[in-house]
Amino acid sequence: MTTTHELVPLGTGELTLAEDQDDVRGMPVMDVRDHRVGEVEEILVDPEQRRARLLVVASGGVLGLAQHHRLVPVDAVSRVHGAVRLERSDLHVESGFDYDPEPPGPVDYRPVYSYFGYTPFWEDGYPDPYFLDRRWAR
Template sequence: MSADEARELLKLSDTEQTVALGEVDIRGYQVKSRDGEDIGKIQDLLIDPVDNRVRFLIVASGGFLGIGKEQSFIPVDAVTGINEDQVNIDQTREHIAGAPQYDPELSSTQAYQEAVYGHYNYMPYWTSGYVLTGYPFPR
């Protein structure tokens, strides 16, 4: 695999890994838009096992008892702050609603990840000059 390709991503919950010592495991935290609107709860974190970095948040919203739940696929670059049980991101609810939905079959493909990064206007992590700015290092 070259440095110009997306990598296979794994759900943190499907591995035996944990978040780095001293960092907060934000799974289950509420996500708030930049306008303070509820987006949903972080269901899982997608990690890049090569660099041991979190690359995306999987955020569940809507539904009742798990029925009809939608899952958003949000780059960690959107994280601007973390409180006791809340993650703040720099996107609006409307913008997130228009993003590609999380699809576990496509989540590790370069085309799918490029579409997600493009929608949110972030540089993909595999491109030259990328600097991790989101969780666990919020701006």
């Protein structure tokens, strides 16, 4: 069974986040071992709740050429303080799912959540991750 849920890139300007502090675009991304993974280039937002659901992490390449863009659920964020810190390694992210800014049709994000070991945000009993529950500004 395929389950698709529309997510909108924040950069399109179609909507704003429910919490301004969730806009971590441009911040460096560090892994669990304190290795630099890349930088948050985009945030995919659930238009219904206006909450960040997936980060698009850009890495590699020179001057934007040959860059990789990987999807990372916000559930994988353990802390945001000067950088976005993940509960996973850079290798885990690098082996993950590519981001296609112009998909040919509806996207099923379930494999992304499964790969990282998290419950998709649309399922019953989904707990708000740290990223969406923090009470401080950067």
